[in-house]
Amino acid sequence: MNTPFPDRDRIDAHAKVRGATTYAADAPFPGLLYAMTVPSPVTKGTLTALDTEDAAAIPGVVRILTAEDFAHAVPNGTHMGAPPPTLETAIAYRGQPLALVVAETLEIAIEAAEAVRPVIEEEPFSALFSSPGAVREPAEASHVGDTEAAFAEAETVIEAEYVSPTQHHNPMELTSTTAVWADGQLTIYEGSQNSAAMRSAVASLLGLDPAIVDAKSPTAGGAFGQKGWAQRQTAIVAHAAMLIGRPVKLVMPRAQVFHVATHRPHIVHRIRLGADASGRMVAIDHDAAQQNSRQGPFPPHYHEAAMRLYDIPNYNGTAMDVRTDVSNPAHMRAPYEHPAIFAMESAIDELAVALDRDPVAFRMAHDGTVDPYTGQPYSSRFLNECFTEGAARFGWERRTPAPGSMTAADGTQIGWGVSAGVYPALVHPAIATLRITADGRTRFAVAGHEFGQGIRTVLANVLLRELDIREDRLDIPIGDTTAARQHLTAGSWGSFSAAPAALAAAERMRAALAELLDGREIGGTIHQQLATIKRPFLEVEVTQLGPGQDAATLEQWQNYNFAVTGPAYPGFTAMSYIAHFVEVRVEPRTRRVRVPRVVSIADCGRVLSPRTAQSQVRGGVIWGIGHALREATETDPRYGGYLNCDIADYVVAVNADIGEIEVGFIDRPDPLANALGAKGLGEVAMVGVSAAVGNAVFHATGRRIRELPIRIEHLL
């Protein structure tokens, strides 16, 4: 049965809007203590002394943890998948936690943290991409074909540099950890995309048996990469709870989130794009240089999606880290694809203009069926269908091609721009249990995390289509290491990984029930059938593997908490696609840019939950508009660290910035990805939005802005 899914309400919507949903920092515990970190006031140096005397004398202070409390911890210094660093005396960036104050109240913790006096031997630092002392370190390259030969033959070549700034995630839920050490069991509550890593990182860092560590993140208030691994404070708070023997909670203030949590790095993309005499794109040189920290493990993998955007046979992708004294960059929604495709789709637009071609037709002429990198066919690719549908809904045929040729009566310049987005379709294995009880309950436990994207609704939609069970008593525990073996939820692989497991579990359940009934015909729901035959419950377990995954993948998952494959699978490559059509209006005197309407059409295979899929795309488009026109973290070149560390100064898109966003789906199942035909959606939604905005700004004004965010001063 592979028909479209119904537009079911978000199953967690009512709890969320009523404030009933419990986030990590909401969990009440008797005897709870409050923690606050002491951030480093300098960017680089060595902590030679830490005067805690005044702080410790404040009534209500329970303990002050310092680097000495972590002398036996075993960080490996890199973070991301590895255990995070703890409290250390080596200072790598401004805002790094130097101590953790634990007190009876939050107010006392704050007061005492401010009374701690660090003594620091300062060292010179490099805060910016362009600072002296920034070390340029070449990274892995990706090549397809022979770009040199292709450029030698190319007739039209454009070359340009595209810059995107440092940006910070600002989930509504602040970064926080609550740790409870009781009865020989350590339980960590944290808004996370990765309860598995919370557990294993803390266990290995503190030298604990993972069996005595549980991690719980049933719901996170936004994440999208920032909460993908154990956080900077996770093990520090856990250690505090174990040392003191009482529950400890730390909620990072927003400003500290900017310093301590990960961010999207400043990136410079250099693109050279060549077309042959027939106007066909034949070669790309793509160099991506990202600002990294000195030791940060986030690799500059900007080519995986960019090379698969269109059918261009020669691609030379180079990359480098520019090592500086900042906190670690890491994943932020479409971490590689969003900035890389901004550069690529801006360059393609420039080439289309140079060749006097319609930007949509030009792109559609470069569709392909074969992955240039592997030579394998794509499992499915309906990008041109996205363009066709989007152009029709947007009214693209009414566009006049000359820049500045479309103006409103008051002189407002109108621009229409387009861009595609692509994102790899990735999957991890899942081990899921499904239990249905005679008294009306259903429980489906699987690896997955909910941080707003709607994974529970996706799983409910599959289960409720497949099984006659009660919707109102359906419980889907995820993000909980005590419920099922967990895995990082990111990379848009949540639905691809968990939903096929729900389908397989439902099928197994039907088979188990049939076996139990042994030919008897009993009416009613599965609950009623179980009640009739006097079985209190029926439970099945399934192990669901992605294409090409096997026992070795399961073992890898067990040992490293990470077992993702794709987009290249045995015999095919799977990607998700989107086409964005954007209208901008540039006010003639102030040069203010507005985005009154967007049409975005996605190909994510079968849409499993129309409601949450639409929301995913709307959210991605809004964030893309924010990236294109608003968001940038300013680095302080004098003292290091970040300057605009709150959401008053770090400007994100708000309601007034957003007009109409029309979302559509091709909704054709991918025949090879999985039995549901579903691919990922969350990240591809955002890919290409900022290029479409930039291309629209060019069409409105004739100004090609190659640096994000596009600001009024660029258009004066």
Ligand code: MOS
């Ligand atoms: Mo996403 S940036 O892979 O959480």
